Amino acid sequence: MNNIIVTGGLGILGREVVNQLLKNKNNFVIIVDKDKSKKKIQTFKQHLKKVKFLKIDFTNKKKIFSILKKYKISTVFHLGAVTQVLEAYNNPYKTFNSNIMGTINILEAIKDLNKSINFIYSSSDKAYGELKKKEYYENFPLEGDFPYDVSKSSSDLIVQTYSKTYQLNIGIVRSGNIYGPGDFNTDRLIPHVITSYLRNKKPILRSNGKLIRDYLYVGDVARAYITLMNHMKKRKQKLYIYNVGSKENFKVINLVNNIKKILNKSHLKPIILNNSKIEIKRQKLNYNKIKRELKWYPKVNITQGLKKTILWYRNNLSLF
Numbered sequence: 001m002n003n004i005i006v007t008g009g010l011g012i013l014g015r016e017v018v019n020q021l022l023k024n025k026n027n028f029v030i031i032v033d034k035d036k037s038k039k040k041i042q043t044f045k046q047h048l049k050k051v052k053f054l055k056i057d058f059t060n061k062k063k064i065f066s067i068l069k070k071y072k073i074s075t076v077f078h079l080g081a082v083t084q085v086l087e088a089y090n091n092p093y094k095t096f097n098s099n100i101m102g103t104i105n106i107l108e109a110i111k112d113l114n115k116s117i118n119f120i121y122s123s124s125d126k127a128y129g130e131l132k133k134k135e136y137y138e139n140f141p142l143e144g145d146f147p148y149d150v151s152k153s154s155s156d157l158i159v160q161t162y163s164k165t166y167q168l169n170i171g172i173v174r175s176g177n178i179y180g181p182g183d184f185n186t187d188r189l190i191p192h193v194i195t196s197y198l199r200n201k202k203p204i205l206r207s208n209g210k211l212i213r214d215y216l217y218v219g220d221v222a223r224a225y226i227t228l229m230n231h232m233k234k235r236k237q238k239l240y241i242y243n244v245g246s247k248e249n250f251k252v253i254n255l256v257n258n259i260k261k262i263l264n265k266s267h268l269k270p271i272i273l274n275n276s277k278i279e280i281k282r283q284k285l286n287y288n289k290i291k292r293e294l295k296w297y298p299k300v301n302i303t304q305g306l307k308k309t310i311l312w313y314r315n316n317l318s319l320f
Contacts, residue, residue, distance in 0.1 A: 003071045007032045007058050007106070008080030012183035013122065016222035017077055022050055030071060032056055033080065059097060061105035068109050068117065075118040075229055078106055081151075084187055085126075086206070088148035089278050099151035100158065107162045118232050120171040120225060121159045125214065125243070125283045127152035127174060135286040138174070138241045146278045163239040171228045175244040176214025176285055178221050180305060181312030186320060190306075193256055194313045195320050197265045208274040209253030212282040214246040217305035220298040227294050242294070245285030248302045255302075262306055 004021060008014040009031030021027045030052045056063050058080055067073070081099045082088055088095040103121065110117045128136045129143035144153035156172060163170035179190040186192045189205075196203040224244045232240060256270050290296045300308075313320075 002027050002074050003030065004028070004075045004077065005030045005032055005067065005071075005073050006077045006079060007102075008078075008122075009033050011079060011083070012180060012185070012218055013178055013221060013225075014077075014079045015182045016180065016218045017079065017225050018051065020219075020222050020226050028052075028071075030054060030067065030073075032058060032067070058102045059105060061108060064106055065109040065113060068113050073117055075120065076106060076110070077120050077122070077225060077229075078103060079122040081122070082148070084185070085146065085148045085279055086187065088151065089146065092147040095147050095151050096154075099148075100154050103155045104158060107159065107168065110168055111162065111166050115166065115168055118169045118171065118229060119159070119162075120173065120229060120232075121155070122225075123156040123159075123172050123174040124149075124152045125174055125176050125245075125285050126280060127156045128283075129153065130280055131282050131284060135284045136174075136243060137286050138243055138289055146280075149280070160239060160241075167238055169232060170239050171232055172239075172241045173221075173225060173228065173244050174242070174285065175221050175224070176216050176246055176249075176283065178216055178218050180218030180309050182218070184319070189252065189255070190259070190309065191313070191320075193259050193270070194263075194310055195317065197259065197263045197268060198310075198314060198317055200265075200268070202268045202271050203256065204271045204273060205252060205256065206273050206275045207252055207279060209251060209256070209270070209272050210281075211252050211279060212249060212284070213252070214249050214283065214285050215255060215302060215305075216244065216246045216248075216298055217300035217308075220244075220300055224290065224294075224296050227296050231294055242290040243285040243287045244290060244296070245287035246298050248298075249284050258302060259306060259310070262303075262310060 010033040082095040126149040142153035144150040193203040
């Protein structure tokens with residue numbers, strides 16, 4: 001039995017990673033999340049015998065150590081974090097404490113208990129900072145400017161140093177913008193736009209609509225994490241770093257227009273606030289490395305992904 005921890009396991013990515021892990025009968029998954037809400041836990045109804053929910057703050061080093069020891073953990077997926085740019089801007093102390101110190105505490109627990117545990121860290125394309133060339137490559141410097149971006153740049157580098165200095169088994173995934181079913185955070189663009197249109201309301205964009213991003217369906221991203229875990233189990237290399245990107249790289253307003261078209265809401269033009277001074281203007285990940293080494297590539301295109309996502313929100317709109 002492989003005992004696996006997923007921090008942030010009730011978030012959009014964590015939920016999908018857990019679901020994919022549970023397809024393997026030999027996995028027992030412990031979800032560590034500060035938000036133990038009933039509506040999110042219900043999504044795992046069919047797997048309750050193979051899942052344990054722990055509502056703990058991963059900034060609690062002693063607690064993390066005891067969990068790793070008690071359950072004889074083989075892999076940690078560290079996905080839990082303050083994830084919103086605006087929240088990070090409004091509360092930098094909370095962001096740095098959670099995203100940086102929380103990560104250090106897990107690494108310290110692994111270092112002190114069992115260095116053979118695989119640690120897979122959820123970094124971000126924002127860790128690179130402003131895009132100065134055509135695309136981000138894995139060997140580019142990490143130069144975040146704003147609080148969320150810096151929390152990812154710093155944590156990413158710290159994770160690397162624990163591998164290089166203390167020989168921990170580390171995997172780092174730097175992905176673009178994730179969307180899909182199960183995202184309960186309506187402060188994010190896609191959940192907000194879809195739920196607004198489903199209620200026949202105009203969505204509100206805090207940016208000018210011109211920010212350019214990679215958009216990835218959550219199932220594809222989760223598959224990259226699982227593929228990396230399986231790869232790490234078979235290799236002796238200590239550090240793996242991969243960009244997880246998409247061919248679908250376009251402006252926010254284009255994404256909104258896609259949703260509007262699918263839902264036939266052309267009469268509801270979004271309200272544009274143009275308050276995007278704390279966000280990177282353009283981002284694009286080169287993912288040739290993971291495609292070459294792990295044979296991973298995104299399989300779900302934007303139209304397919306949005307239709308699946310819209311269907312989920314339509315069926316679960318009462319939860320919002």
